[in-house]
Amino acid sequence: SGINAEYGSSGINAEYGGTPALVTKDGSVDGSKVFYDPGSNKNFTYKYLTGEATNVEGGTRDNGAEKWRKAVEDALAGYLKDNFPAFGSAVYGKLEGDTVSLTVAIENHKYNPDNFYCGKWTSRWSVEFPTSGGYAKVSGHMKVQVHYYEDGNVQLHTKKSAEESVQMGSVEEGARNLVEFIGRAEREYQLGINENYREMSATTFKSLRRALPITKNLVDWHKLHSLNIGRDLMNRTT
Amino acid sequence: MAGQQVDCALDLMRRLPPQDIDKNLSDLIDLVPHLVDELLSSIDQPLKVAKDPKKNKDYLLCDYNRDGDSYRSPWSNEFFPPIEDGNAPSDRMRKLEEQANDAFDVYREQYFDGGISSCYFWDEEHGGFSGAILIKKTGDLKNKFRSSWDSIHVIEAHEKGAGRNAHYKLISTVMLWLQNTREGSGQMDLGGSLSRQVEKDLPVTADMFSHIVNIGGMVERMENNIRGILETVYFGRTLTVLNDMRSLVDLESKKAHDKLNQ
Numbered sequence: 153s154g155i156n157a158e159y160g161s162s163g164i165n166a167e168y169g170g171t172p173a174l175v176t177k178d179g180s181v182d183g184s185k186v187f188y189d190p191g192s193n194k195n196f197t198y199k200y201l202t203g204e205a206t207n208v209e210g211g212t213r214d215n216g217a218e219k220w221r222k223a224v225e226d227a228l229a230g231y232l233k234d235n236f237p238a239f240g241s242a243v244y245g246k247l248e249g250d251t252v253s254l255t256v257a258i259e260n261h262k263y264n265p266d267n268f269y270c271g272k273w274t275s276r277w278s279v280e281f282p283t284s285g286g287y288a289k290v291s292g293h294m295k296v297q298v299h300y301y302e303d304g305n306v307q308l309h310t311k312k313s314a315e316e317s318v319q320m321g322s323v324e325e326g327a328r329n330l331v332e333f334i335g336r337a338e339r340e341y342q343l344g345i346n347e348n349y350r351e352m353s354a355t356t357f358k359s360l361r362r363a364l365p366i367t368k369n370l371v372d373w374h375k376l377h378s379l380n381i382g383r384d385l386m387n388r389t390t
Numbered sequence: 391m392a393g394q395q396v397d398c399a400l401d402l403m404r405r406l407p408p409q410d411i412d413k414n415l416s417d418l419i420d421l422v423p424h425l426v427d428e429l430l431s432s433i434d435q436p437l438k439v440a441k442d443p444k445k446n447k448d449y450l451l452c453d454y455n456r457d458g459d460s461y462r463s464p465w466s467n468e469f470f471p472p473i474e475d476g477n478a479p480s481d482r483m484r485k486l487e488e489q490a491n492d493a494f495d496v497y498r499e500q501y502f503d504g505g506i507s508s509c510y511f512w513d514e515e516h517g518g519f520s521g522a523i524l525i526k527k528t529g530d531l532k533n534k535f536r537s538s539w540d541s542i543h544v545i546e547a548h549e550k551g552a553g554r555n556a557h558y559k560l561i562s563t564v565m566l567w568l569q570n571t572r573e574g575s576g577q578m579d580l581g582g583s584l585s586r587q588v589e590k591d592l593p594v595t596a597d598m599f600s601h602i603v604n605i606g607g608m609v610e611r612m613e614n615n616i617r618g619i620l621e622t623v624y625f626g627r628t629l630t631v632l633n634d635m636r637s638l639v640d641l642e643s644k645k646a647h648d649k650l651n652q
Contacts, residue, residue, distance in 0.1 A: 236636055271628075272635075305404050307407050308579070342638060345632060356535045360527050374603055
């Protein structure tokens with residue numbers, strides 16, 4: 153049960169009644185299989201073996217943080233639609249004393265077992281700030297995994313952390329700035345990976361093994377025989 | 391029961407990150423120690439290198455030149471660390487090995503411009519012989535990219551037609567590893583392996599070297615083929631999956647643009 157919760161913490165998409173919900177460590181209610189979906193304010197039980205969300209019941213929303221949480225959720229919706237063809241996301245909010253904490257979780261995946269591949273993107277961003285606003289440090293990380301497995305096992309694993317001071321200002325302004333930073337960080341990460349690939353295929357890969365010898369012809373294996381005659385002669389005379 | 395466990399072990403290795411092969415294999419052996427020989431012979435690991443102190447030359451390690459914890463060098467034909475009565479090839483196989491290593495040294499230079507190669511051959515109980523041709527190339531640390539290539543070719547040969555032909559079966563695995571840490575992209579690890587196999591009937595002569603010609607040709611064509619597939623899978627497919635999950639192009643305006651062009 154503890155192991156399952158650890159697996160869930162990486163962000164999995166679950167669905168109930170057509171509404172997507174995310175399974176994350178941040179949303180864990182009982183440290184095991186009950187999770188909270190902040191958007192709909194509902195708790196659900198996640199069945200690890202089937203990927204279903206069941207047993208949906210009312211959740212406990214922290215109303216103190218709700219106006220900030222909702223503002224970020226609304227601003228995020230636009231960003232997600234612009235950049236992710238499909239996605240799961242959750243914005244968690246908490247108010248403790250005078251401090252608002254917000255956590256943004258984004259997940260997208262692509263499963264294509266017919267063509268022997270699958271991929272997953274997860275990112276998580278969090279920020280804490282006083283109810284009066286001001287500059288606050290947003291920090292988080294992004295992870296990409298891709299698995300290709302036709303007659304082999306090839307995997308891409310990449311991760312990056314990022315942080316920046318963001319002006320949390322008024323509720324709407326703060327939400328806009330937060331989402332703008334997230335968009336910029338995630339775009340930079342994706343562009344960085346693309347740039348790596350360009351370099352790997354243009355230079356690194358080629359310098360490991362040529363496509364053909366410099367002669368542009370396949371090796372003449374018959375010719376290599378004379379080497380052996382030479383070696384046999386050497387062995388006999390020494 | 392043991393057969394099922396081996397299948398499960400192989401299944402796990404197909405799914406777990408290939409970057410952790412050594413650790414995962416070691417963990418599997420801890421789980422089912424009675425299957426250690428089966429696991430070591432059926433799970434490919436990135437090739438390790440050792441130095442032959444007698445010939446002062448590097449050679450590659452695999453299950454085929456292993457005896458206990460010692461490995462036989464194709465250069466001196468001795469085990470290191472030294473052991474009594476190590477698993478050595480017959481005289482005929484040793485001669486084939488020497489010829490193969492010389493020939494593949496040249497092949498390696500022509501394609502890899504460096505690296506290490508090692509060939510091992512052994513008689514098969516029911517006639518014919520088998521061999522393993524290994525190549526390892528580690529890229530230099532250009533632009534902070536760590537890279538390496540491991541080839542593992544296993545060949546089976548059976549003479550037929552009154553010694554005029556031989557039937558060859560080649561199973562090849564190429565492992566390709568690329569790692570990099572950079573400001574823009576963070577930590578990146580792209581690695582794993584692809585396998586292919588081919589069978590062929592080819593003519594042979596009384597000269598043992600005709601086997602080398604046949605095997606060399608098969609290995610060369612196979613490696614060229616796999617190299618092409620690696621290029622497509624690594625730099626095409628895996629990147630496409632990422633760019634499909636998150637679009638670099640603004641999707642909303644793309645939708646509008648597509649509608650206009652309908």
